[in-house]
Amino acid sequence: MGNKSSGGFSPADGKKQSVKKGKAEEGEGGQPASDKTNGTAATGDAPQSESANETTPEAQIEASTGQPSGTTTAQKPAEEEEGEAPVVKEYQGEISVLEGQQAILRVEVSGVPHPTITWRLGEKTVEPDYAIEIAKDGALCFVSVEMTHAGIYCFTARNASGSEEGKIELKVRGEGEEGWAAASAAREERTETKPVPVEEFGEHVAQLHANNNAGFYREYQDLPSGEEGHTVNVFKMPGNLPKNRFRNIAVYDDNRIALEALPSEVTGEDEDSDYINAHVGDYINASYIDGYSKPKQYIACQGPLSNTVVDFWRAVWQEEVGSIVMVTNLTEGNNVKCHQYWPSSGSAHYGPFTVSLAEQLIFADYVIRHLHISLGGKSRKVLHLQFTSWPDHGVPEYAGPSLTYLRRVKAETKGAKGPAIFHCSAGVGRTGTLLSVDIALEQAGTEGVVDIQGIVSRLREQRMMMVQTHDQYGFIHDAVLESLICGETQIPAQNLPKVMGQLASTDSKHGKTGYEVQFGVLEQVSPKPHEVLTLTAQSFPDKNRSMEFLPSELWKVPLLMEHPGYINATFANGYKQHRGYIIAQAPMEGTCRDFWKMVYDRRCGVVIMLSQLMEQDKEVCYGYWPSKEEGSGEEVTHGEFTITAGNVKYDNIVQRNFTLVYNKMPHQQQKVTQYQVSSWSEEGLAQDNRALLELIEKVAATQRRTGNNPIVVHGV
Template identity: 30%
Template sequence: MLLLLTTTDVSNSSIHTNHSTESPTLQNGHLPSTVLILTLFILTLLFLCAYLLRFQVQQKHLVSTLQHKAPQGLLEDQDQTVVLLPRSLSPSQRFLPIPCSSLEEEYRRRAADESKLFREEYNSLPCVLSCCGAFEASREENRDKNRYPNILPNDHSRVRLSPVDGIPCSDYINASYIHEKCCQYWPNQGSCRYGRVCVTLQQASVLVDYTIRKLSLQSQGGDGCRETRMVTQMHFTGWPDFGVPFSPISTLRFLKRVRNSNPPRSGPITVHCSAGVGRTGTFIVIDAMLDMMQEEQRVDVFGFVSRIRQQRPLLVQTEMQYEFIYKAVLEHHLYGDTELDILSLKSRQLRLCNMHSKLTEVRIMKENMRTGNLSANLRKNRVLQIIPYDFNRVILSIKRGQEFTDYINASFIDGYRQRDYFIATQAPLSHTVEDFWRMVWERKSHSIIMLTELQERGQEKCVQYWADEGSVCYGEFSVELTGEVECDSFSLRDLLLTHSAESRLVRHFQFHWPEMGPPLDGRGMIDMISAVQRHQEQIGHTSAIVHCSAGAGRTGVFIAVCILVERLQAEGRLDIFQTTKSLRLQRPHMVQTLVRIYTHSYNWVNSIDSE
């Protein structure tokens, strides 16, 4: 402001001088004004020089720090942190709350340029550090032994070498003893005593992203009286070792389950990760922001994190966690709560069908399709628009001496209780049948679900990859038909797959999908899902392979209905919108015919309730 005003004053003065007469300026008071302006201008120059000098010193320090490039992996939930970028030059900068109406726009603005504004906002947070000392690591004699100047072992947990005579500080190495992330404090079965407290596992329910345990706690006091209390432990297992979850869908679903499980008038919810700052802080902030959205129609992530860091240092430990908070809050703002119970299934069907158009907003991540788009692999794709993402594609073993033999158009898909429970793939082509059976063999799959006919409307949809009778060989694999049963809406075949003198039984389920549109009755689909579930339970829940022609439309519908049915049976609730959205994040174009398939998904689920 001072520089701008000075520039304006100088400009106006110059113009005035150019158009003034030759009369003395002392009488008009112009000379003192000129002296004042020049004085302010000189002071401004001195201020700028001092600022630039300070900035150069900071830049030299930054270059010195960045000469040692940080590793790609992120350290989280540890006592040490890696500051990959310098702190903001104005750490006291205040970021104002964001109205809900502007949340999406603000998120996209902050996420632009590789999340540059998110980094600036995160680095402006107050940094309240713990008092753990690293005196030995900071000694002048030991500085050259530290690869990174800001990653130093604490004195109380550093590894001590045997000292070498005559060499000071020779017992130092940049290494720390690390405890396990969390000591298990509950029994896997039965009871276990921890001091005066006896913990008994009453029930455990394992889902794909979290586990729910019912624990009975019995404490014996000094007077001999025993008090028993029930505690619900919600164990979120969907957080990766490094970074943050790929999508906030599972985190929000878990948070809702936590809220619903906490009885009224109970004590505070205990939240922990390893160090109790990174994931713990992220979870707490998301929970608080959802409440703020509802009560105040705005969010204040920066202000809330700043406050809680005064209560516990380093809560929300990394920039990725900070950005993930915004991502989760935006997800809730855009889509809200789309869960349904059985009673509200029909009443909210129309509203959710209209909401289904939002699924087109799920971005197709073409940058993660590099392997399938390699020239050597393009001919292995039936539809060039449906290519698996690199992060969850099925990788085959490479044939000796043959490049590019690890690719097949197939994606791992999470089920309701188990990660990678399904493999979504396209129908085999004539030159990929052996790859298909290699995948079945290497993944130890015992169930194949086929959702197409070999030909539909005069066009090939799938190459036959089994024998009508006897056996047939595909490269190193032999496939023999050992039995076939025709049910009302699907065919069931038992196939004996043999490789290197070892044989396995594979059950083949073929649902007779109509050539035009979805099935009119959901009963047949539910019957086949039940048959698949029974078979999977018998053989040990290895990945079930599901395919239609392109491996997206009908395949996505079948997997979605499987997840919905299993959740409805277990919880009495379902979420068609988020289930479908989650599938699209794992494989492009899953559930292609949006409204019609969406409507029939309800019909299939309703057929369960009509029993």
């Protein structure tokens, strides 16, 4: 379903801390000391990093004004424009947190259009990195605060009508400083959770989404850290510190994976033996995690570093792991998330281990690798399942791909002897999110109830900081709800005729066919138009045939090297190809150039047209190709692009062949084949199914010739 938490989470009770002379007063509520100085920043929060947007050049913060902390300075453009200039309503002038904890610097601001918030520390613009995220609402989020993060952060709220600035000072305390004991005690106070019956879970999630996801914020704040009663002495040992990807993600002594020494007959008396037995030791940043009904069903660990790859394979071998579930890419943006610990092809040696890649299957959202690991003459099979569609900053927009992936994981790991390893980069955020969904679905199927707050609390008792952000916590709920509503939607091919017969029959109780019921479910779980962010599309009404069907910000197809480069087109995933399709509106006279620019940018070799040019005496598509065909060689120019007509074939499907040339580089020609299927009923149903099957065959053949780039599909 659509991730309704993508806009970030807000405090549940709406209470704000007032600011006086740039510092937050003690206690709840209170009036602001002045109209310009208020406070709403959360300390100890997980950042809302999972809905962050990249900062645009137009939104870069200006130099500091020198105003005292907690004050703002309004700026207006030279000419009055439509809309409302930004007004900063509330923020906290000073925040003090303990090193290693989580914090959010949030600014409440109004304006039309809604302002963009950017941040600067000194002369440097703040950009997302491994520890800092910028949420969709502009909040500056720290996953794990470090001493180096302390300082005065200047923010600018800006829109087309003006800008407003202010400052927030972030103070970072070392452990043991005054005030931490009380904060720790409050954080560790366990909140009793109440399981929600499955039949009431939809209403429960809707209530948590209300008031800008206030319920999620409240529940997430109530989660215990889980650290009470645990020691992390082995983690802190000097020799083990270089083996940790993050210095604040520790493993509990009573729940860590203790690596066993490999026997000498395996390692031999060579340098591998010295490395394994003298330098590696028994430490790895990995924790046992209980499943719903099976102790130590999973292992949660950090993504291997270059110096811990051998440790990782030792753990796989020792625990008889049959499946590795990886929820990250090796790099995301400019950040290295995980060192590659398997060969891209053939075999590779990692200490005494030999790992071979037997097979690799690539799908739109994940990759499955069949690995063989060998040690001392013995060999085992290990399945590696990597989810590749988790966004750099945020949670997935929709839960569907994650659920499909998780079902594949469940199917492949069923009956495995050892635990499955789950890891992302730190092994707590995305890892904790997927594990929570898996456990919650098993709980729902067994008990008929769901207790996500209790599940996350229990996970944190086994590994710190599991589920790092409000957005991840909200995503767990949305994913579980979608799975409960939709159920298993994949159908074995051999069962398809039987299932289609069942779907075509009418339910006497509801008077609906199975198709109608399923369509109703789709309507229920799909985001409503007003929930989809379409700001760019709304700014270009002359480029849209209808303002009802607009591309979302996350999936729109930008025209390269242009700003904003808008065209009414959106990416869509195929079965194996990520963003393998482009769904576009039918070109208009004023957008033909943009259409061909998009085809050229994305090196598209196939365009599928699902309409006539005129339908019911109304133009539904502008003729964007040469009007004279039959291999005449006639040309038409749209902007800087020239399209030359080739041969045409008329059958159930009209096939037109074009040559596309960018006039500034006339020697580079791009072949484009258009397939037109126009046999549609007034209800939008295909009148000839054979034509569609023929279309699929023709497109597949053309794709093989033209490079398997995105397929453009347009209707009216």
